[in-house]
Amino acid sequence: MFKWRSDDFSWVDFTIDVLRVLIVLGVVVGAWNTLSSGRISFAQWVNLFAAGLSQGSIYALIALGYTLVYGILLMINFAHGEVFMAGAFSTVFLAEALNRTGFLNEQPVLAILLMIAFAGLVSMSVAILLERIAYRPLRGSPRLVPLITAIGASFFLQYTFRGLYGSGFKAYPGVKALQGVIQIGGISIPVVQVFVFCAALLLMLCLYWLVERTRVGKAMRAVSENKEVARLMGIDIDWVIMFTFGVGGFLAGSAGVINGLFRPQGVNFYMGFIPGIKAFTAAVLGGIGNIPGAMLGGLFLGVIEAIGPNLVLAGLGIPGANQLKDVIAFTMLVLVLIFRPQGILGERLSETKA
């Protein structure tokens, strides 16, 4: 940073440095203006933060699928948003049925576990089929080829599910046990947001344990390190890759149900697109290929999106700040990539991985 010595002065570096200073200045001024005006109370900030954390933990769960696959195959599975949609969209019917019979409100824990298991299975099957049919035959080909295939697969999945379930919007039924708020000293946080955060955290811990503490996790890490050597050590690479897709799919499917509890509306065949893009952003933010990075990146993105518009943009006097939520998210991505190209937790990757 800041290489302004006369012998290697470059206008490009200079402009980027000025840009960095301006952006940091804008953030500080905007935040200062908002906070000093006191338009939004402390309780409201906490509410926004909590909602952002919940949204972020959903992003994180989806982002893990991107990062797992990237870690092993060095490819971006752009159809992963659709894997999320597959679980969420299929389970809405199960949830409706459970609600009709009254099981959902009598045994909420069992019912939610059942929904997560079902969504996880659906998404897992979709992810595994995707790998087997669309990606494995192309494994040796140039890296652009599976990328384009992934985009094609994404459309294929969207319109398959539209054909299966129709194009209308569905909504998850409300769970009585998750309605209501937790009061902590004048601040009220909806129970569902606490639940969403805890459930996502639990799933992420399970994944961490799986990757770091089990035999199959060791195999995954070995394949990610070097496929050929792993093969020589007797690891069934095809199986490990399929397993990785399956795990990513399961996390995406459970994210679908958790998302359904948090934001019940808007379930349709197109619902995976935006969360998919956001989760990919989160994975890059945290350092793609890095598991704790994806978790952190997701939470970070969710919170920034929730707080950023009201904190920074409204403070700078920009009208319609809430509409610029995505601008904040992607500006954040650009900023992180300028300051730390490898992502928040990313290591510097070797040439082959970058």
Next chain:
Amino acid sequence: MAAGRRLGSVNVNDGRVGRYILSCPLIRKDKSGIHVPGLSFTYLRTRRNWRSYRDYANVTALTCTYVSLFHIRTYRTGLMIRQLTLALGILSFLAISAFPLLANQECADPLGCVEVGPDDPIVVGAMLVVSGPINYLGEDTLGGVELALLARDYTLLGHEIELVVEDSLCTAEGGQAAAQRLAADPTIVGAIGTNCSSAAQGAMPIISGAGMVMIAPSNTSPSLTNEDIEAGGSHLPGYFRTSQNGLIEGMRLAEFAALALEAETLATVHDGDPYTEGLARSVANTFTDLNKEVVYEGAVNKGDTDMASILTEIAVHQPDVIYVPLFEPESNFFAAQMVHIAGLEDTIIIGGAASFASNFPKNTGEAAIGIYVSGPLVSGAAYEEVLAQWKEEYGSDPPSGYHAHAYDATNLLLNALEAVAVVKENGGVTFGRQAIRDAVAATEDYPGLTGRLTCREDSPFAGDCSPGTALAVFVITEAEVFDDNWPPPVAWNFAAEAVD
């Protein structure tokens, strides 16, 4: 790296040492060494000791240009002959196809005529939402059109009526595509549609340019009937609608908020669509005219799921009423998330006609109870009869509230056709396109299902045929959320108010 890498205008593939593919316009030299003109690439053998790709690209870009020029010269003669033949072919085709038009001296209409042969059907077009999340609106209006045709036994002037339905989606591009398909068919006498104002924005220039008429059953954007381009108007001749202008709907809703709900402060939220934006602006303007205060005017993006940030911003201003003419699913998210926002506990939501669908309360859940939505309300004996016929024909209730407007729109078109038809001796019919437009525009006091229709020509209402009375505010109750009841009870009936 194994894939081809793009450098300037040159594509380099270093899969094999010393062999490169360059993209060059206009020539291709395939493996057998034959040159073929076309947009393709050539194989060139190159020296191996070039230092970097950048140097390579510079050199080969020049080579490429040189090779292209050289080959153009080689093929110029051949190309010229081929192009001349093609041009002659097109000219002779045009001459042959123009011949019948020139020979036809009967049509004196400035916009041309639609000729229907003695045994041909009269073709009516429709541009409706056939697919997508709000296809219930298309289904609803298509039913209205079909029942209106059925009431005439699908015959007009002794000819069968054929209905051609195109999917206009709910976007400007969709409207444009549907209009292009209809305008390409010279046998179509006019069109019913579109459903969405955005689709009408795309369709209107094409329909109007083709000399056709379009009668929209559910557009409400005020800009569609405004001729003043500087004020955002986009009206073109040939556009009519039987749904009420958003200006009127907005006016009525603002009155409802101010007088019936006794609101002092108002916030509006739209989503950038001409339909929702027009309504939000119109409500806000009237509310201000009533000496009340509009404290917040904002918008969300289509596809947003998180409404917390805009709701927190609105809570700062503490409005009595929020007017939210959004579509699903943004309307669901908005209503459902408002419950969690401190400071908006007593705020009332008024939704637009986009929320007037049985899905809205079901998907929103408990948070929908107590929300007011505006929607069309049609009553009268003639309407009851049509409703009974709908049940008989389709076996269910209409999915939305614009079928009566579509029914009236179809009748306006068919009446105009009857009025201007010139029946020939052989049984064929000629319709003048300008004559059809004039006849629709001349509609006065026509007793339709939605009231007495008179088509206006004065600018902010140019092409507006609706009396604007078939409108009411409904309130969503538990029955709509949990028990599949539809439509919800009426909270305020503007038709009744207008009669007083």
